[in-house]
Amino acid sequence: MNSSNKTSPSHPRLSSDINHWDIDTDVAIIGFGGAGACAAIEAADAGAKVDLFELASASGGSTALSSAEIYMGGNGGTAVQQACGYSDDTENMLSYLRACFGNQADEAKLRSYCENSLNHYQWLTGLGVPFKMSELKERAIMALTDDCLLYTGNEKAYPFPEAAQPIPRGHNLEIEGDNGGPLLMKILTEAVADRGVNVHYESRALTLIIDDNQEVVGVVVRVDQEEINVRARRGVILCAGGFCMNEEMVRKYAPTFDCGLTPIGNPGDTGSGILMGQGVGAATVNMHECFVSLPYYPPSSLTYGILINDKGQRFINEDCYHGRVGYNTLLEQRNSKRIYLVTDVAGYGDYEKMSYLGAQVAGTGDTIEELEGELELPAGSLDYTLSSYNRHAAEGQDPSYHKSAEWLRPIEAPYVALDCTLGRGPFYPFFTLGGLDSLPTGEVLNTGGEVIAGLYAAGRTTAGIPRTASGYASGMSVGDATYFGRLAGQTAAKRDC
Amino acid sequence: MNSSNKTSPSHPRLSSDINHWDIDTDVAIIGFGGAGACAAIEAADAGAKVDLFELASASGGSTALSSAEIYMGGNGGTAVQQACGYSDDTENMLSYLRACFGNQADEAKLRSYCENSLNHYQWLTGLGVPFKMSELKERAIMALTDDCLLYTGNEKAYPFPEAAQPIPRGHNLEIEGDNGGPLLMKILTEAVADRGVNVHYESRALTLIIDDNQEVVGVVVRVDQEEINVRARRGVILCAGGFCMNEEMVRKYAPTFDCGLTPIGNPGDTGSGILMGQGVGAATVNMHECFVSLPYYPPSSLTYGILINDKGQRFINEDCYHGRVGYNTLLEQRNSKRIYLVTDVAGYGDYEKMSYLGAQVAGTGDTIEELEGELELPAGSLDYTLSSYNRHAAEGQDPSYHKSAEWLRPIEAPYVALDCTLGRGPFYPFFTLGGLDSLPTGEVLNTGGEVIAGLYAAGRTTAGIPRTASGYASGMSVGDATYFGRLAGQTAAKRDC
Structure with missing residues (x-):
């Protein structure tokens, strides 16, 4: 919304300023990860001419880096x-x-x-x-x-x-x-190629092109150090990932997660698709939420342990998903200076061999008192928590946190505690869950809740199915990206123009 | 960003479409609460012609409804x-x-x-x-x-x-x-009048007016059922409050707080200023955060009590600010089905006479066990928590939560517990803390972080000093609104045009 001439996502180019279209296509897709690939396949299958632009020199995006559940x-x-x-x-x-x-x-x-x-x-x-x-x-x-x-x-x-x-x-x-991601993207990439989609690698989308009616009619892409103008007669689909690699955006929009977590995704997850959408008036939602995890299993035997805070209190059923635990430790236990996982020799099991948690042993003890001292917990707190837990676990019960009986057994001396505190060793991965506000069809909405003609999005450029780490399940993001990528491709391809 | 003709915040009017300016001024200010009043005073003192538009039939805004600390x-x-x-x-x-x-x-x-x-x-x-x-x-x-x-x-x-x-x-x-708000606004309103500001009551701002360079050059206002075009040669200052009265916006941008809280503010806190800013490309930040409170004092004697969750655990130092407690109960204790305040007869004191909390007595007991049973807490949990608390309180210590010695004394039988659970009686007021991204000068930023020429904002239309209920203090919002309102007025008045 500024008259500057520089090409940035916040400055859409006006079609009236364009003398020459370098590429003329039906559907331009930005990003060749899971969402972009599926959008391309569906748009091509619906008969559209499709041009797909990918920043990297190969397809994949964050989908290829994931397990692709x-x-x-x-x-x-x-x-x-x-x-x-x-x-x-x-x-x-x-x-x-x-x-x-x-x-x-x-x-x-x-x-x-x-x-x-x-x-x-x-x-x-x-x-x-x-x-x-x-x-x-x-x-x-x-x-x-x-x-x-x-x-x-x-x-x-x-x-x-x-x-x-x-x-x-x-x-x-x-x-x-853990090779599902590369295999999925290999299959999708072949399907894209089979359909005659024009794939452009090492091509960075810079900003959208709008006409006098504020409709999106194309996109400016930088290829070989030159800016080219791509006319997209039916629309542009933004599948450019989330923004976990953009520190400034994380600080601005998801400050809770600007705390030393490890971003997971591909280097192109810089929010460029979101910024381009915002530049033409798109609304963003759920920007403050991220997936975050404390991957304390494998080994699954650690699930028999208990997670405690610096008061020696449990705070969650330890049989839940690692993302829910990550969310809880990071947000609900934000005032706790320490997070420990307390277990025994059987629970510790193959930790050193199997885990990628990176948590160090914070203390051990032949008695609860000894461990309590090593962990500097309030006197008697661990004794109360662990004794109570063990008494109920022996009966297959967890009246306070409802861990399922499958994962209940008394924790027996000698004890060991892992330091799961953020910043003290453990791996806390994160990626973003906010993005452009869109309909299931892939149509992007402006801040008034109206469809922006010619603009579509899918994957982590949008706010999709997964909205919090607290409710996340593995497979939701690739599921959302591939499914809604397809819908965006279908919708764009059949748009009247 | 749409070619529709309807007048809505998301559709700025183009100056090229305007045949007639009904009002021609230097600075147009939207909203006559604390922020708008201070902006008007400063802009007028800097020599600008100022027109101030207020939805209601009198000045005041939410500042007049507050205590104006x-x-x-x-x-x-x-x-x-x-x-x-x-x-x-x-x-x-x-x-x-x-x-x-x-x-x-x-x-x-x-x-x-x-x-x-x-x-x-x-x-x-x-x-x-x-x-x-x-x-x-x-x-x-x-x-x-x-x-x-x-x-x-x-x-x-x-x-x-x-x-x-x-x-x-x-x-x-x-x-x-509790009459500080009306008095403050009476004084500010007189100061506005003394300066010859043109005040328009019962005037609803509908959308901004932009020129071909995307600069804000005016605002469309509805007065007496007619739309008038206001030319603002130096700029428009949005001081239209937050969005706590706009259920749709709260659900969309601050869903955590869409849970049965009581909005506090004036009926005009519908986010209209934020929507108008977004309509010309302004960025919003901190939209997911609100002030929320559990006003469990007065009487201050309840501070001698302890707050516990449904596990019988304490979770906060009870001598902190009511907003911090509200935030903690709502967010960090979100998985707890009950929140109780446990006290004794001395602590209960004048509760029924002085409080506006609205919490009901959830249980009483001559012994801890009896109260624990009435509150349906895990067996032994309250005994552990209260015995430990009392033992340390007798020594002026609170090693777990660090409540200050001033508020520590053993809680003695007979006991009483108030049910502070959201939805079971107590008053949980809230208002929004997110809004337009702006500089201290009041200049509003677009999503690329650049100043939008001609647009200013202050008060709860912006994200200002207070960013969370967890860190809030009474007086921060009126302080922020009045101070940054002044700066916005100064900046707009001296803008070259």
């Missing part, structure tokens, strides 16, 4: 769910997601996602994405085997079973090791 | 602080405010505010705002006597004394009862 279910269940003996109901899936995100949820997106999730599974398998008809029954962050189905969120953890019947919905690709 | 200090201290024996240091005040808001703070605004707070005090007294040279030494939310100086925040409460020397900075006007 995909959260799917509903409508009776995917073939994998059914093969593993689960019947999944759309309303049950919807109830679960509502419980995850409360009044932060986008009801229209949740409903679209749940109603069409089975179709999305079939679309992915139709492209050749392989899922084995098997379940990984361990508590894990991702499947390191080639097994598919996994509980990837809080489905079985209090209080979620009160809201919805627990069903596993995390679908891991059929490949050994 | 004003948070001031630094530079050795105000005359009142000095008369009461306090010497206040600018850096100490700055350290305190930094501790209050952490990395959510706007450092430039904090510095400007602290460095010029003494000057602001003198400016106010120069206008005739009366402050008595006296201190109210009670723990209170506002002075109901005509006394002036009061600790209105967390200055004396842990952990703030670790960051800054505690100094009272809440300045109450010299008037009996």
